[in-house]
Amino acid sequence: MTKSLALKVHDDAPAATPASARIKLSGVPDDRAMLRAAAELTRDLHAPNPRIYWTDMLLSAGIGYAALAATILAPSALLAVLAGAVAVLALYRASLFIHELTHVKHALLPNFRLGWNLLVGIPILVPSFTYEGVHNLHHARTRYGTVEDPEYLPLALMKPWTLPVFLLAAVLMPVAMLVRFAVLAPLSAVLPKLRRVVVAKYSGLKINPAFERRAPEGELRSQWFWQELGASVFSIALLALVATGVIPLRDFGIYLAVIAGVAVINQVRTLVAHLWENDGEPLTVTAQYLDSVNVPTPGFFAYLWAPIGLRYHALHHLLPSLPYHALNEAHRRLSDALEEASAYHKANYPTLRGLMHRLAASTMGAR
Structure with missing residues (x-):
């Protein structure tokens, strides 16, 4: 079956584009052969493996907290820096399971959301409600890349100063989250007007400042309550112990x-x-894929900066429900099955450095 797909002629596939060239996304038609192959070739890969999820998460969190303790107790600055680097990388990997929680069917991973929130989400101040109910909007076909997408800004079309500001916001994130949970959460519990602002503006991991979140409904409402309560108690207790x-x-x-x-x-x-x-126009699935990035070249560095399958981010936009441990196999199958004319190959890039250079060059051209 895979070989028959490989022989199809992609009359509706976009023309080849140099890796450094800006892609005209609006009006790009769907590559129907690619979409069909993505669905057909991965039907057996959609079940998450609980053993992989639990083992990976527990090991990452355990190494991260052990390294954090080692950083605090290190007898020298050099050892503290080395242990701190390990703590950052391990807890970074553990934290990225929040992305999986937004896509996985929780019945297939019993208690994983609870375990992750208790061990990772609350201690690092990002309980999963801050992503669940937000990230799925980024995958909505009619929202991606528009003003209604909470996770999109046309950064390549913006001014050069936006990139350092974007990174500075991350540096300040822990302090902002402590304020969110230790101060705003309890105050908003008794001040309805403040609560509406907190829910709309300060309850989601987003990069689009114009996005406002709606109040939670159904199961998410219950999850939100308990997770926010846990994060609030943790934050208040932490600040009290420091004070x-x-x-x-x-x-x-x-x-x-x-x-x-x-x-x-x-x-x-x-x-x-x-x-x-993207300049704000609704896009086809193929155009959304082309605006996303795969960095499939194997290498130790790629596993550090894009763990939990995130080096296949474009593929993830084709198959959002595919568990992270299946993305490498899915990429192999699609790469073998689809000829070079397919849009699939046009979202593959070799390195992080090259992508950063492309983005920086685009912002310089937007001056």
Whole structure:
């Protein structure tokens, strides 16, 4: 079956585009052969493997917290820096399971959301309700790349100063989240007007400042309540322990620095997850795919900055429900089955550095 797909002529596929050239996204037709192949060749890959999820998450979190403790207790600055780097990378990997939680069917991973929130989400101040109900809008066909997309800004078309501001926001994220949960959460519980603002503006991991979130409904409402309560209790307790001297200010600063490091790496990855070249028009699925990025070339560095399958971000936009551990096999099948004229091959890029250079060059051209 795969070989028959490979022999199809893609009359409706976009013409080849140099990797450095800006792609005209509006009006790009769907590559129907690619979409059909993506559906047909991956039917057996959609079931998440609980053993992989739990083992990966627990090991990542365990290594991360052990390295955080080692950073605090390190006898020298060099050892502290080395342990801190390990803590950032391990907790970064553990934190990215929040992305999987927005797509997986929770009945297939019993208690994983609860376990992740208790072990990772609440301690690093990003409980899953901040992403669930937000990220799925980024995948909505009529929202992607528009003003209604919470996770999209046309960064490639914006001014050069937007990139350092984008990264600075990540540095300040831990402090902002402490304020959100230790101050705004309890105050908004008794002030309805403030609550509406907190829900709309300060309850979602987003990059589009114009996006306003709606109040949660159904199961998410219950999840939101308990997760926000847990994050609020944790944040208040943490600040109280610091204020009373139980937790030394130095140790608290290291904790904030590690979380900030996690946020900065994630922000850098976000910068290269898309080309950010859409000007606000609704796009076809193929155009959305072409505005997204795969970095399939194997390498140790890629596994550090884009773990949990995120180096296949364009493929993820084709198949959002595919578990992270299946993306490599899905990419192999589609690469073998689809000829070079397919749009599938046009979203593959070799390196993080090249993507950052492309984005920076685009912003310089937008001056």
